[in-house]
Amino acid sequence: MAEQKVLILSAGAAGIQAALAEAAAGNKVYVAEHFPSFGGERIPQDKIITDGDAFTSPDLAAFKSNEDIEFLRNADVQSLVSENGQFKAKIHCRTPRVDPEKCDDCGKCITVCPIHMYDDYNEGLEWRTAVDFFDSGTGYYNVFKEDMPVCQRTCPINLPIRTYVGYIADGKYAESLAAIREKLPFPLSIGRICPHPCEEECNRQYKDEPISICFLKRFVADYEINNNIEPRLHLPEENYTEKIAIIGAGPSGLTCAYHLARFGYQNITVYEALPEPGGMFRVGIPEYRLPAHILAKEIEFITKHGVEIKCGVRIGQDISFDEIKENHDAVLIAIGAHKGTSIRVKNEDAEGVFAGIDLLREVNLGREFPISKGKAIVVGGGNVAMDVARVPLRIGFEESNILYRRTRKEMPASPWEVEAAEDEGVKFHFLTAPQEVVVKDGKAVGMKCLKMELGEPDERGRRKPVPIEGSEFVMDADAIFGAIGQVTDNTIVDEKYGFKFGRKLNFEVNPETFETNVEGVFASGDAATGPNIAVRACAGGKTAAESIHKYLRGK
Amino acid sequence: MCTGRVDPALVADAFVNGADGVLVIGCYFGDCHYISGNYMAKHKLDMASEMLAYAGLNPVRLQFRNLSSAEGARFAQHNTEFVGQIKEIGPLGTGDKIGMPKLKEQLEIAHKALAGPKLRWVVGKKPVFIEEGKGNKYGEVFTQHEIGRTLSGIIVDEMATQSIMAALEKKPAAIKDLAKELEIPAPDALKYVLALKRRGFVELDGVEGTSPIYKFKSAEGGRC
Numbered sequence: 095m096a097e098q099k100v101l102i103l104s105a106g107a108a109g110i111q112a113a114l115a116e117a118a119a120g121n122k123v124y125v126a127e128h129f130p131s132f133g134g135e136r137i138p139q140d141k142i143i144t145d146g147d148a149f150t151s152p153d154l155a156a157f158k159s160n161e162d163i164e165f166l167r168n169a170d171v172q173s174l175v176s177e178n179g180q181f182k183a184k185i186h187c188r189t190p191r192v193d194p195e196k197c198d199d200c201g202k203c204i205t206v207c208p209i210h211m212y213d214d215y216n217e218g219l220e221w222r223t224a225v226d227f228f229d230s231g232t233g234y235y236n237v238f239k240e241d242m243p244v245c246q247r248t249c250p251i252n253l254p255i256r257t258y259v260g261y262i263a264d265g266k267y268a269e270s271l272a273a274i275r276e277k278l279p280f281p282l283s284i285g286r287i288c289p290h291p292c293e294e295e296c297n298r299q300y301k302d303e304p305i306s307i308c309f310l311k312r313f314v315a316d317y318e319i320n321n322n323i324e325p326r327l328h329l330p331e332e333n334y335t336e337k338i339a340i341i342g343a344g345p346s347g348l349t350c351a352y353h354l355a356r357f358g359y360q361n362i363t364v365y366e367a368l369p370e371p372g373g374m375f376r377v378g379i380p381e382y383r384l385p386a387h388i389l390a391k392e393i394e395f396i397t398k399h400g401v402e403i404k405c406g407v408r409i410g411q412d413i414s415f416d417e418i419k420e421n422h423d424a425v426l427i428a429i430g431a432h433k434g435t436s437i438r439v440k441n442e443d444a445e446g447v448f449a450g451i452d453l454l455r456e457v458n459l460g461r462e463f464p465i466s467k468g469k470a471i472v473v474g475g476g477n478v479a480m481d482v483a484r485v486p487l488r489i490g491f492e493e494s495n496i497l498y499r500r501t502r503k504e505m506p507a508s509p510w511e512v513e514a515a516e517d518e519g520v521k522f523h524f525l526t527a528p529q530e531v532v533v534k535d536g537k538a539v540g541m542k543c544l545k546m547e548l549g550e551p552d553e554r555g556r557r558k559p560v561p562i563e564g565s566e567f568v569m570d571a572d573a574i575f576g577a578i579g580q581v582t583d584n585t586i587v588d589e590k591y592g593f594k595f596g597r598k599l600n601f602e603v604n605p606e607t608f609e610t611n612v613e614g615v616f617a618s619g620d621a622a623t624g625p626n627i628a629v630r631a632c633a634g635g636k637t638a639a640e641s642i643h644k645y646l647r648g649k
Numbered sequence: 650m651c652t653g654r655v656d657p658a659l660v661a662d663a664f665v666n667g668a669d670g671v672l673v674i675g676c677y678f679g680d681c682h683y684i685s686g687n688y689m690a691k692h693k694l695d696m697a698s699e700m701l702a703y704a705g706l707n708p709v710r711l712q713f714r715n716l717s718s719a720e721g722a723r724f725a726q727h728n729t730e731f732v733g734q735i736k737e738i739g740p741l742g743t744g745d746k747i748g749m750p751k752l753k754e755q756l757e758i759a760h761k762a763l764a765g766p767k768l769r770w771v772v773g774k775k776p777v778f779i780e781e782g783k784g785n786k787y788g789e790v791f792t793q794h795e796i797g798r799t800l801s802g803i804i805v806d807e808m809a810t811q812s813i814m815a816a817l818e819k820k821p822a823a824i825k826d827l828a829k830e831l832e833i834p835a836p837d838a839l840k841y842v843l844a845l846k847r848r849g850f851v852e853l854d855g856v857e858g859t860s861p862i863y864k865f866k867s868a869e870g871g872r873c
Contacts, residue, residue: 191787205848206766208803220843260792269781 105132191237251633285312330358344373346619347428349635355399437576446538450482450577468572598624653686657697821864
């Protein structure tokens with residue numbers, strides 16, 4: 095039998111044993127290991143004398159001396175495809191940063207290495223240096239380069255936070271902004287509205303308080319427009335002529351268009367159903383949090399890269415999805431989640447009951463809302479509910495009430511948003527569950543509510559609200575807004591394509607590439623992930639752009 | 650002599666030998682005959698100043714100023730001003746964070762750290778690492794802030810390391826005694842000593858009761 099090549103992933107105890115077995119069978123063995131040396135996790139102290147889990151030194155010695163085994167350190171498998179009964183693996187070996195040819199093993203690097211770090215090999219008993227004598231098998235030195243900082247890892251789009259904050263500290267604002275725009279074309283908008291999960295992880299909070307990562311981004315972006323600095327454009331070196339359609343000019347769609355333009359695609363068309371581009375940035379976030387003229391600046395920056403935005407074109411009405419798919423080499427569906435979920439109470443279809451998201455859209459587009467005075471009731475406890483509750487007070491309502499089934503502690507909204515709503519005069523009614531819309535002459539005139547108390551925690555750890563018997567009361571209202579979630583309006587695509595949909599009617603996609611189950615059609619943003627924060631939508635758009643690039647170039 | 654050649658250890662040496670102030674005067678930025686000598690001086694003296702201030706010196710005692718060789722009057726002016734400032738805070742040990750003779754000991758340790766290879770390597774790489782378009786071998790450019798943070802970290806580490814070395818050179822000691830004498834938290838002292846041992850600067854002398862005793866091995870370090 096001809097010699098076979100065997101690839102073994104990871105050189106832990108099992109990997110080493112498998113490698114030895116395969117080598118004994120006469121095969122050429124490659125072992126790819128993520129870490130710089132073999133052995134995997136150190137042997138747990140309580141497991142030294144057990145079964146095959148723990149390996150012993152004879153294995154290691156045999157592994158080292160076996161000529162049929164090639165050990166690839168610092169290696170990660172990037173892709174694995176099967177072809178004609180064979181596998182083809184693409185392996186990325188991270189550089190050990192020390193050239194074994196040139197290294198003469200003087201050991202001076204360890205003596206002078208300035209970085210001290212937690213020594214995971216000795217469970218933190220001592221400090222290790224960044225360059226370390228790791229691999230006793232080969233005698234090679236290895237430089238340990240830190241993984242992403244914790245803030246960057248938390249950020250959905252992995253913004254280089256340490257770099258851009260560092261540049262701001264150095265006073266290099268243009269460089270800082272350029273570092274942000276490598277990944278995110280919306281520093282002005284995200285800097286205003288992001289709930290900044292990065293700051294929750296920031297290590298500085300253990301000393302005093304986290305770095306204001308989000309507002310620093312806003313500052314550096316504002317600095318540019320306040321000083322009328324012309325933003326630098328990144329002009330691609332190569333140009334491609336494939337036609338790409340992006341449905342939805344929201345955070346995700348525009349980020350995708352921006353990155354595709356930077357890759358060099360010249361025929362990118364963004365179709366937007368609403369009269370103005372921006373998606374949820376434009377119609378889901380009230381003007382006082384994200385002014386339209388600020389957003390317009392950023393969209394202008396994106397269109398300058400050669401992206402065409404066609405507004406007022408609704409897929410399925412003005413142009414069919416079939417037509418788009420036919421005329422373009424790749425399609426991205428980034429239509430977001432603009433349909434409010436029903437509040438699921440009796441008489442919810444009465445006149446005067448609206449989806450909160452519709453209120454935000456109409457007001458943001460400067461349209462007249464059918465009711466603009468009296469009392470408003472908002473059902474829900476998320477950040478969208480906070481926005482929906484604040485807007486009525488600004489368009490003429492005298493009172494705005496939020497109904498939430500649990501207590502303030504369980505509210506999913508960010509605490510600062512709740513505070514801001516409270517300051518503005520929004521009234522909160524906790525432990526209050528809507529039961530039924532009270533209807534008079536076909537119009538909603540109030541909400542019948544039930545008082546609740548907190549019972550046992552459910553499987554997610556949230557204490558379940560239990561109704562208090564006989565506590566019904568009616569709250570008067572002229573308008574009722576539901577803000578308990580949104581779903582995607584997936585009617586733009588025909589059933590014949592067989593798209594798969596998730597719980598929020600979102601398109602099901604490959605989480606790595608954002609490709610749908612239909613070839614050449616990608617989906618990203620809320621349309622793929624379900625309602626989520628804006629920066630995650632942008633991250634999806636960026637990943638989708640990379641996948642579309644790979645898809646078109648790999649054709 | 651070009652200010653770029655003013656070694657931070659030289660400056661520390663002056664203070665160890667009782668100088669009350671050191672004024673380094675270099676060319677104006679952009680006028681350097683060797684192109685970057687005065688920038689290099691600035692980086693080195695900034696680091697030296699931070700190190701000596703950490704050791705307890707009043708940072709006013711070390712200053713860097715710019716002057717052209719044709720400006721005699723301004724030279725006199727700089728000197729008068731500097732001498733005035735030093736007179737105001739008084740001789741070494743007054744107006745500093747700590748007094749003599751403790752200050753002298755601390756300065757000696759700072760001198761050793763500044764003369765050692767670690768800080769020299771990092772500060773020597775600093776101008777390249779922060780210059781756009783250059784950076785390290787992999788083209789990674791760092792921000793001033795990042796380098797500054799690294800340097801501050803090294804200064805704290807080096808002061809502790811060097812004071813431990815100096816103490817061990819006098820006599821072998823256990824971790825708890827070192828921690829008490831040098832006012833370093835014991836867990837940190839242990840880590841510093843183990844790191845020194847691993848890099849070949851100290852070694853185990855024996856065990857006294859339940860405490861291992863460490864002793865000084867070599868100032869050069871060695872293979873690990």
